[in-house]
Amino acid sequence: MYRPGELGSADRAAWTALQSKAHLNGSPELANPFLSPEFALAVGRARHGVRIAVVREDGEPAAFFPFQRTAAGVGRAVGLGVSDSQGLVHRPGFAWDAQELLRACGLAVWEFDHLVEGQTPFEAGASGTFPSPVMDIDQGYEAYLSRLRARSPKFTRTTLAKERKLGRDAGEVRYVHHEHDPAALRTLMAWKSAQYRRTGRSDRFAHPWINQLVQQLFHTRSEPFAGILSVLYVGGRPVAAHFGLRTERVLACWFPAYDTAFAKYSPGLILHLRMAEAAAADGIAYLDLGRGHKEYKDSLKTRELLVSEGWVTRRHPVALGHRARRAPVRALRNAVLSRPELFEPADRILKRMGKIRSKG
Numbered sequence: 001m002y003r004p005g006e007l008g009s010a011d012r013a014a015w016t017a018l019q020s021k022a023h024l025n026g027s028p029e030l031a032n033p034f035l036s037p038e039f040a041l042a043v044g045r046a047r048h049g050v051r052i053a054v055v056r057e058d059g060e061p062a063a064f065f066p067f068q069r070t071a072a073g074v075g076r077a078v079g080l081g082v083s084d085s086q087g088l089v090h091r092p093g094f095a096w097d098a099q100e101l102l103r104a105c106g107l108a109v110w111e112f113d114h115l116v117e118g119q120t121p122f123e124a125g126a127s128g129t130f131p132s133p134v135m136d137i138d139q140g141y142e143a144y145l146s147r148l149r150a151r152s153p154k155f156t157r158t159t160l161a162k163e164r165k166l167g168r169d170a171g172e173v174r175y176v177h178h179e180h181d182p183a184a185l186r187t188l189m190a191w192k193s194a195q196y197r198r199t200g201r202s203d204r205f206a207h208p209w210i211n212q213l214v215q216q217l218f219h220t221r222s223e224p225f226a227g228i229l230s231v232l233y234v235g236g237r238p239v240a241a242h243f244g245l246r247t248e249r250v251l252a253c254w255f256p257a258y259d260t261a262f263a264k265y266s267p268g269l270i271l272h273l274r275m276a277e278a279a280a281a282d283g284i285a286y287l288d289l290g291r292g293h294k295e296y297k298d299s300l301k302t303r304e305l306l307v308s309e310g311w312v313t314r315r316h317p318v319a320l321g322h323r324a325r326r327a328p329v330r331a332l333r334n335a336v337l338s339r340p341e342l343f344e345p346a347d348r349i350l351k352r353m354g355k356i357r358s359k360g
Contacts, residue, residue, distance in 0.1 A: 001105060002052045004044030011054055012037045014061045018089050020224065020248055023285070025092040029116040029305065032085035032288065033245035033252045038225040039217070040066035043079045046212040050078055053105050055096070063090035065101065067110060075107035077114070082210060084132070084252060084290045085307070086112045087119045096121055098312045113309040114291060126308035133301035135272075135287040137280040144276060147302055155299050159269045166265040171235025175271075177278035179229045179241075185218055188229070188241040191257035214255070217245060224248035230278070232258075232271045240267035242275060249285040251275070272300055 002011075015037045022030035033039060037052075044050035049070060055063040065088045066078040077086035088096065098121040102110055114132075115122055137144045149156045167173040179185075189205050196203040204210050217227035224247050232240040240258035244251055253275075258267045276287060289297045291307050 002054065004041045004050050004052060007037065007041070007052055007054075011061055011064075015064045015089060016224070018064070018091060022089075023249060027090075027092070027118055028249070028285075029085070029118060030087070030089050031247050031250050032116065033225060033247045033250060034079065034083045034085035034114075035087065035089050035116070036225050036245075036247060037064070037066075038220050038222060039083070039245065040078050042213055042216045042220065043068070043083075045216060046209040047079075051105065053101070055090075055094075055101075062094050063088050063096065065089075065105070067105065067107070069105070069107055073106055073108040075102070075105065075110040077110070077112040079213070080111065080113060082204065082213070082254075084114050084254070084288065085116055086114045087116045087122065098122055098124070099314055102312060102314050107314070109311050109313045111311050113307075115308040115310070117306050122312050123308060125312040126310040128310070129306050129308045130291050131304035132291045132307050133289040133297040134303050134305055135276055135289065135300055136285070136302040137276050137287065138285040141277040141280040144280065144302065145273075148300070152299060159266060159273065162265045163270045163273075166234055166239075166262070166267070166270070169265075170239075170262070173270075174233040175274040175278070176231045176233065177228070177275070177282075178226075179231045182218070184231050184238060184241060185214075185229055185243065187238055188231075188243055188255065188257055189214070191241070191259065192255055194260075195257055214243065218243065230271065230275050232267055232274060234262070234267075239265075240271040242271060246279075246284065248283070251279045251284050251287045253287055253289050269296060269299070272296070276300075 019031050019036060022028055040050065040052060047068060049068045051067060051069060053065040053067070054061050055065070067075050068078055068080065069075045077083055080086075088101075090096075101121075102108070110122075112122065115126065135144065136147075145156070163173060189211070193203050193205045196205075218229060220227050226246050228244050228246050228251065230242045230244075231238050238259070239262045240256075242253065242256040244254040246252070256268055256271070258271070272287075279287060288305065289301065
């Protein structure tokens, strides 16, 4: 077991190699950027308690398990709350016992909310499974657009028409797939904070560690991992932006936002189509839009992955106490999110509160 700064270059290279070959070995979900060593190391610089367990067989690394833990032995998925893909990265055919792994890591419990498919030893502790929409572009952007036209002809036609109208009304539309200007990132974060406040949600960028994490990942560019800031400009000014993470085959969508002054043109949708086009040219297989029901995700998706939430526990008082505190909160939240008759009035209340907070 290592602290992030103690992980050697050979182990990091082995970890990356497992991800690069994951799609060939029947586990494409392991290629997600949130399962990369770069993400775990960045979280380790922003948060205390990050550890990386390396399981070796015949002296060679067979699996990597990043996590966060408290002194009491409460474990969480690394970056829990902002990580959209969690689990153990392993070689083909590797099997493990969840209880044994937790014991070796000094954990009484390990909590997850975006566990990827195929993690059978952990899935026994799942309390719920949820869709994570995907935009498939492995056959190229035109193939994706053709599928979108066939499934949602009006949506596709309207979105492309709005892009043309945006250009006529406001100036030249220009897209930058990998923007390196830190000012553009600050603009995106300001838009996103305003969106959180406007909709009554908790502002993630009010947490210093999340700010630090995003700033670090913005400057992280290795092979094949990178933080990608994509920006849609109109008449020289940014109108929509997105910050996400990429590996060789996956672009994980993370923080999208736009200038509300241009809302009638749906700049966020235009941005996602441009992102798909550029990512396809880079050899990306799919964009993972992340867990959570949103109308724009339903409009853009071609299929869905599944992620789970829950706990893996040992017979330990700490595990019992942690689960007793967390389970009711999660159950209530999921009940509200899954039932329109509960979600819609709750959403209206949050937005009303957001308006009051924004005015204040």
